[in-house]
Amino acid sequence: MTPILFYGVPSGCSFGSIVALEWLARPYRLCRIEMPGVVTSDTYKHINPIAETPSLMKADGRVISETIAIMNHLGTLGIDRRLAFPQGTHDFDRWNQMLAFLNTTFFGSFSPLWYAYEHELEPEAKKALTAYGRARVQKAHARLEALLGDRPWLLGEHRTLVDAYFIGIARWTEYHHVVDRRAFPNLQRLFEKLEADPAVKFAHAIEQQRPAVSAGGFEGEVRLEEAVAHPSHHQVAAVRITQHP
CATH class of the missing domain: 3.40.30.10 (Glutaredoxin)
Structure with missing residues (x-):
C-alpha cells in the first residue's frame, strides 16, 4: 500500500x-x-x-x-x-532541536489565537486572549529571527524538513491577521523563498x-x-x- x-x-x-x-x-x-x-x-x-x-x-x-x-x-x-541527518550525529541533534522549537514555542504561540477563533467567548475574554496570543507570537518570531540569522535556511546552507514544517506554521500570521513579518527580515526572506518552492x-x-x-x-x-x-x-x-x- x-x-x-x-x-x-x-x-x-x-x-x-x-x-x-x-x-x-x-x-x-x-x-x-x-x-x-x-x-x-x-x-x-x-x-x-x-x-x-x-x-x-x-x-x-x-x-x-x-x-x-x-x-x-x-x-x-x-x-x-540531506533533508535530515543520521541519529547520533551533531547535525541530527541540531535538526531535532529546531524541530522541537517549531513544535513547542513557535506552534504553541498561536494556541491562544486558535482557541479564540474556534470557541464562543465573551467579548472581553476574547479580546484579552487575542492580545495574549499576539504577544506570544511576537516573542516567538523574535526568537526564531535570532536563531535563523543570515543563514539561507533554518539549519544552514541547504533546506531540510524543518523548513517544510516552518512554512506550514508561518502562514498563520495571515490567517489570524497578527504580526507583520516584515519586522523580522530574516524570517520574511525565508518565508518568501519557501512560498516560491513548487x-x-x-x-x-x-x-x-x-x-x-x-x-x-x-x-x-x-x-x-x-x-x-x-x-x-x-x-x-x-x-x-x-x-x-
Whole structure:
C-alpha cells in the first residue's frame, strides 16, 4: 500500500508534512480531513483516537501521529537528500532541536489565537486572549529571527524538513491577521523563498482544491472511508486488539 497522509483543513499544520513528502519524491497519497467536523468523527478516530491531524498511515497499515514523530520518520527516508541527518550525529541533534522549537514555542504561540477563533467567548475574554496570543507570537518570531540569522535556511546552507514544517506554521500570521513579518527580515526572506518552492505551491493548491501539479510522488487523494477499510489497516488494528491485556 502507498503511504497515506491525513491532512487537516483549513490551514492545518499538516501542510508541512505535504511539503516534506513532495521533497522526498517517494510515492504517497493524501486524505483530506475537514476540521473540526470530520477530524472528531468516529470514522477518523479509527485512524487517530485523539482526533488530530496529521496522521501518516505507512505502507504496512500502521499509523504514526504527531508532527515530530512523522517528521522524524520521514527524515530517515530523506538523509540521502540531506533533508535530515543520521541519529547520533551533531547535525541530527541540531535538526531535532529546531524541530522541537517549531513544535513547542513557535506552534504553541498561536494556541491562544486558535482557541479564540474556534470557541464562543465573551467579548472581553476574547479580546484579552487575542492580545495574549499576539504577544506570544511576537516573542516567538523574535526568537526564531535570532536563531535563523543570515543563514539561507533554518539549519544552514541547504533546506531540510524543518523548513517544510516552518512554512506550514508561518502562514498563520495571515490567517489570524497578527504580526507583520516584515519586522523580522530574516524570517520574511525565508518565508518568501519557501512560498516560491513548487512543493509549497502544490500544498497550497491541494488545500484550496485547485489543480495541483506534483513535483514529487503524489498518487492522488483517497477518501477517509476507503483508507479506514484498507485490509492492511484492519490487520494491524486486529493485532493491537488481540494483544491488549
